[in-house]
Amino acid sequence: MLGYRTLFSVDGGDVVERAHQQLYSWLRDKGYDADALEAGATVSLADGVECTLLDNTAQDGSRSVRARLTEDKSNDQRWTSQLTVHVPGRTSQQPWVWVDIDTPEDDSDEFGKRPRRWTGTPKLVRNLLEVFQAADGQARLGPRPQTMTADDAETLLDIVCDPDRRGPVFLAGGDTEIPVASWKEHVDPMLAETVGLAGTYVLTSDATAAFNTLIGETHSVAPGTVRTYLPCADPADPLDAPKHRVLSTGRILRDDPKNIRRMLGRKARELTIEAPLSKAATRIDARFERDIDNLLVNALIPTPRRDSTRTTRATHPENDEAQPIHGSTSVVDSNPAPPDSEPTVDTAPQVGPETEGYLALRELLLDVTGFDDINPMTVDELGRLARAGRNAEQQSKALQRRFEELQYRNTVLREDQDRLTKRLETEQLDHYQTDEERADLQEQLRRLRLSLARNGRAEQAWDDDVTDVRTVRPKTFDDLIEGLQDEFPRLVFTGDKSKATALDEHEPLGRWAAKTWEALQALDDYAVASADGRCSKGVHDYLAGPPDGCRTFSVNRHARDESETVRSTEKYAKHRTLPVPAEVAAEEAVFMGAHFKIAQSGLTSPRVHYYDDTARSSTVYVGYIGPHLPTPQTN
Secondary structure, three states: OEEEEEEEEEOOOOHHHHHHHHHHHHHHHOOOOHHHOOEOEEEEEEOOEEEEEEEEEOOOOOEEEEEEEEEEEHHHEEEEEEEEEEEOOOOOOOOEEEEEEEOOOOOOOOOOOOOOOOOOOOHHHHHHHHHOOEEEOOEEOOOOOEEEOHHHHHHHHHHHHOOOOOOOEEEEOOOOOOOHHHHHHHHHHHOHHHOOOOEEEEEOHHHHHHHHHHHOHHHOOOOOOEEEEOOOOOOOOHHHHHHOOEEOHHHHHHOOHHHHHHHHHHHHHHHHHHOOOOHHHHHHHHHHHHHHHHHHHHOOOOOOOOOOOOOOEEEOOOOOOEEEOOOOOOOOOOOOOOOOOOOOOOOOOOOOHHHHHHHHHHHHHHHHHOOOOOOHHHHHHHHHHHHHHHHHHHHHHHHHHHHHHHHHHHHHHHHHHHHHHHHHHHHHHHHHHHHHHHHHHHHHHHHHHHHHHHOOOHHHHOOOOOOOOOOOOOOOHHHHHHHHHHHOOOEEEOOOHHHHHHHHHOOOOOHHHHHHHHHHHHHHHHHHHHHOOOOOOOHHHHHHOOOOOOOOOOHHHEEOOOOHHHHHOHHHHHHHEEEOOOOOOOOOEEEOOOEEEOOOEOEOOOEEEEEEEHHHHOEEEEEEEEOOOOOOOOO
């Protein structure tokens, strides 16, 4: 599975030579025999390590070079590192460098998805960035973040809005209260795993203000935050703004820097892997893949005999006996008789037990080699065939590995296609349900407004200024978890925060976080109403008919409990047995079958599981916010 990909343009001459130098240096650092590399061949660099080097010059004068290193490690763990360098034939076009790292195969996780194995920034990439001026569109890909001043504000705007950019850009907004050197020292480690994948910039406070003036409020970067800008940002479209996520000051100060570094690095990897390749890169990749396949196939074809003085046996048209082909040259006797000597008589050995094996072996050798007699040339040919056989065996194993590699790629692509198809179907259904709910709410609003108008309160009925009662919904699950306890005094979150925050990777616009917030609002109002004696029924009935002034959530998106199969099957029930305080249960865990269905999105479909303890403590314990837990259907 592809774990790392970077593709960037470079400036300067001798691109292939400089890339080769870094490749050789990297291989030597790994303890491999880099001097064994040979263009147009697959060679062994160490035990279990092979490298294929291909060099291709096209008719237009462009040159492409690819080096593919495969490392077979313990437990059948195979890593494949691939470097591709392309120098266009036209000087108006920029050369580019492309590095892919394929990781060993992983089994599907509990949600049916093959997780992408974490791959650190390859040393080869860091080395290349030290010798090249690398860029992704207009964004510079340096080994460290670049400091930008107010004079660079327009450049930053062009970088953020650049339609030719493949990867993300990270802007760290500067604050007047923090010296830029201190801010950069804090930001550098956070962005360490985005090297080679993203343009990274630390802004001074003046640069932050100037950039925000140019780009507008919706797409601005606040001081003390880090904002991720996806390709083709459109500051003129407010609906585009949620795509470009903000890492808040609170989380930067609160969270473990290692977690932030890994999160930003994983996001950068996903974006660059999923970004489509250019037509030129796709065409060159297909050519190299074809060349690698041809190398394997051609190695199985025996080298033709070079000696033209041999005698070849063939079937004579008049009979089935082996006869020399007319015009062929007979093999020269190594000890010819003198010209004037009498011809020697060939006296065949007497056939007996000791000679039967010799004759059988002789016939076998003649049949295998195609010669008429046994002589030194026959033995040489037999050796050549033996070597070809050994080589064929090795190439057969290589072909088998190649077949397994392609088969695995096909399996992953098919699984991805099936998963995306299922996700599309479920999200279409979810969208339909949401649209139905929206239509119902609009109809309720219309009736209420008409009712107010009939009672002489038309001005109030059609007043859209409701800012005094509107709460700000969180844009991320991290913000949701952080604000949950302050906003909802009757709710206690006991679950795994990482399960919730991981949902942001699947839905970058914040819709799921906002809908989860709405479900928690309803749950908190339920607990308050229960404590006040205004509600004597369970959550499901409360949602169907809430008391006056209480917030609610679609009753169709709520489940009172899980199915009998899930409750009674240990491998499903254990995932729903979630933590609570000891005063609630001595085991400090209870089965939480009741849940909210936040959205339908394939196997990820987010859920909120809770335990209603209002009868005892007027509290609701939220034990899980995360992807859909395993069921017989997901397994």
